[in-house]
Structure formats: structure tokens, C-alpha cells
Amino acid sequence: KAGVTQTPRYLIKTRGQQVTLSCSPISGHRSVSWYQQTPGQGLQFLFEYFSETQRNKGNFPGRFSGRQFSNSRSEMNVSTLELGDSALYLCASSLVGPSGGELFFGEGSRLTVL
Amino acid sequence: QKEVEQDPGPLSVPEGAIVSLNCTYSNSAFQYFMWYRQYSRKGPELLMYTYSSGNKEDGRFTAQVDKSSKYISLFIRDSQPSDSATYLCAMSLRWGGSNYKLTFGKGTLLTVNP
Numbered sequence: 208k209a210g211v212t213q214t215p216r217y218l219i220k221t222r223g224q225q226v227t228l229s230c231s232p233i234s235g236h237r238s239v240s241w242y243q244q245t246p247g248q249g250l251q252f253l254f255e256y257f258s259e260t261q262r263n264k265g266n267f268p269g270r271f272s273g274r275q276f277s278n279s280r281s282e283m284n285v286s287t288l289e290l291g292d293s294a295l296y297l298c299a300s301s302l303v304g305p306s307g308g309e310l311f312f313g314e315g316s317r318l319t320v321l
Numbered sequence: 322q323k324e325v326e327q328d329p330g331p332l333s334v335p336e337g338a339i340v341s342l343n344c345t346y347s348n349s350a351f352q353y354f355m356w357y358r359q360y361s362r363k364g365p366e367l368l369m370y371t372y373s374s375g376n377k378e379d380g381r382f383t384a385q386v387d388k389s390s391k392y393i394s395l396f397i398r399d400s401q402p403s404d405s406a407t408y409l410c411a412m413s414l415r416w417g418g419s420n421y422k423l424t425f426g427k428g429t430l431l432t433v434n435p
Contacts, residue, residue: 312364
């Protein structure tokens with residue numbers, strides 16, 4: 208069965224722009240989580256969506272937002288990009304959520320902000 | 322003190338060596354413990370998952386949890402060059418109905434030399 212698909216895989220933006228990243232979870236998975244990965248901070252939780260509702264949120268500013276559609280596909284948006292937003296953004300899907308269960312990660316979207 | 326501490330390495334070993342990877346944590350409420358493996362330019366994949374103190378074995382991999390010492394380990398026997406990757410520990414706890422907290426270590430970069 209197909210894995211988690213993230214698009215685009217690579218993108219370059221300039222400060223002040225906004226970006227939208229897309230994630231298609233494994234078929235049947237209703238939970239989608241987003242993480243930011245940087246060498247300095249490691250994997251940091253952004254938010255989790257379950258059945259189109261944001262169920263949990265990490266400690267990121269309001270410039271980071273997301274949504275989930277009825278088919279479980281999810282998008283995250285970062286507005287007013289800053290240099291520090293350069294990172295690998297990972298999407299992970301699971302059947303019911305990451306509370307002790309297995310997360311299936313996509314390959315990530317690598318964002319570079321110039 | 323960070324909730325989860327993991328030595329970032331890098332760790333370089335010869336093929337066939339026994340590898341020991343470790344994480345310590347400060348929050349005694351963590352209930353579930355995981356190890357993820359992340360190859361370069363890929364998303365993390367679940368390697369081991371456990372929720373109790375003691376050892377869990379899967380092939381060449383053994384996960385060890387010591388809740389009294391707040392310490393988890395991953396042992397790799399007969400290491401292979403294909404084991405070269407970043408290993409991330411992760412731990413989670415549930416609170417409330419569907420709320421959870423999943424925290425990753427920063428990862429240890431392992432290289433197994435032929």
C-alpha cells in the first residue's frame with residue numbers, strides 16, 4: 208500500500224513569502240501530524256489533525272497553520288517566512304494518533320528560506 | 322534540563338561491532354518508548370516500540386527500558402553498513418481523552434564502516 212506522500216520535496220523561498228506544503232496519508236489513516244526537523248532542535252511537533260479537527264498543537268507561532276480535508280489529506284502553511292524557518296518539514300500519519308502508536312513518516316519537504 | 326537527552330554522536334564503528342545507543346529522560350510520566358531510524362534524505366521509520374521496563378528483542382535489535390533510572394537503550398548486534406543512519410529515541414504519554422505528548426530525542430548519527 209502506498210506510503211505517506213509529501214509535496215513538494217524541495218522548495219526555495221525568500222523572507223516574507225508564504226508557503227504551503229501538502230501531505231497525503233496512508234489510505235485509511237485519519238491522523239496526520241506535522242513536524243519540523245532542524246540540526247539544532249531535532250524533531251519538533253507542530254500540530255496534529257484527526258478527522259479534519261486540530262487535536263493537538265506544539266509551541267510554534269501563529270504563522271504556522273494547517274488544515275485537514277475530508278479525505279484526510281493535510282496541508283500546512285507558513286506565512287511571512289523567516290530565515291529560521293529553513294528546515295525539513297515531515298508529515299506523519301497513523302490510524303488513530305501518535306499516542307503510543309506507530310507513526311508513518313513521509314520523506315519530507317525541505318524548505319530553504321533565503 | 323531537556324525532557325529527552327540523546328547524545329548526537331557521531332558514532333563510527335567497524336562492521337560486526339555491537340552498537341549501544343542511549344537516551345535519558347526527565348518526565349516520569351512517559352509511558353511508551355520508541356526508536357526510529359532515519360536514513361539520509363528519508364523520513365524516520367519505526368524500529369522498536371515498547372511500553373514496559375525490560376528488554377524487547379527483534380532480530381539484531383534489542384530495546385531496553387529502565388523506568389527507575391529514566392534510561393532507554395537500543396543495542397544493535399553484528400552491525401552492518403546498512404545500519405548507517407540517524408537513530409532517534411522517542412517517548413510519549415497520554416493525558417486526557419485524546420491528548421498526547423510525543424517527544425523525540427535529537428538523534429544519534431551512526432556510521433558502520435565495512
